[in-house]
Amino acid sequence: MKRNGPPHGGEKQSPEALPCHIRMTRQRTVILEELKKMSSHPSADELYMAVRRRLPRISLGTVYRNLEILSETGQIQKLETGGSIKRFDGNPHKHYHIRCVACGRIDDAPIAPLNQIEDELYGATVYTIIGHRLEFTGLCPSCSKKNASGAASGHVQGRL
Amino acid sequence: MKRNGPPHGGEKQSPEALPCHIRMTRQRTVILEELKKMSSHPSADELYMAVRRRLPRISLGTVYRNLEILSETGQIQKLETGGSIKRFDGNPHKHYHIRCVACGRIDDAPIAPLNQIEDELYGATVYTIIGHRLEFTGLCPSCSKKNASGAASGHVQGRL
DNA sequence: ATAACTGCAAAGGCTTTGCATGGAT
């Protein structure tokens, strides 16, 4: 079914020819609306939970499929962060993020894009450069508090 | 067995108290040696293949466990790149990478560390900053060639 | 002697996919 793309979350999919006509289904509309409403850079599953409040019969697979399509059409961003769980951003514009290494929370990083940084590589790499991604890591307020109290051996949260 | 850490490759593990005495087993030695020998930032599985040439009976689980320990003791780096497959770097020093979005190949990015960049966030975020990661994306020579020839609809490789 | 480690296999978690059905254009 997939031409030759990687399985799992592998490295990256082929540009995967999108269908000729992309239809606007109720599911797709709601997924997009809910994602744009959330500032929390949700995972597919978190978004699924949110969407389910409006479309109780939607399936997780549909959410995944739509997130893929929406990101391929540039309406949203699939975040490739350090964590292995994929997260999505309703804001399609280039910006950086900061990620809590303890709970996985992701926020926008208030810093201007490094527009020239890719130039530094031009003569120096054999790659054709496409872009770059800058991600800060840290502890969110909540985890940093927990870390300070139960500080014995530096315990950290399991997840969010 | 795991205290409270996330499952899968989740967000990040707790500092996971390492054992009191870390033994140097043959497996660990070979894994470290082979990794340092490879400049290709291999995945656990790729390294497993390499190590197996010297220790045919080693198990993949052992490779994973050792990579975890070695990275926690700072002898190697676990790369948190955009791809969802984890890769490892025998070079424990801070440096950036460039990743081929088509095949997942990773090379070092020949660019100096941005030592001051984290300062820009100090007043501006609620996070306690730990570090940052800069990753360039692009096409490696091999994929860029393939992309140019079969350029009809921009096909790209499936994996490495 | 004993805590740490290994091999093996099974479990786990996130993501993708096959298929029959439903729906947008």
Next chain:
DNA sequence: ATCCATGCAAAGCCTTTGCAGTTAT
């Protein structure tokens, strides 16, 4: 009418883990 999209469930992939036996110190 056509072909894209959905729901459901099963499969897939990478990674982690339980356990019993082994080994470094």
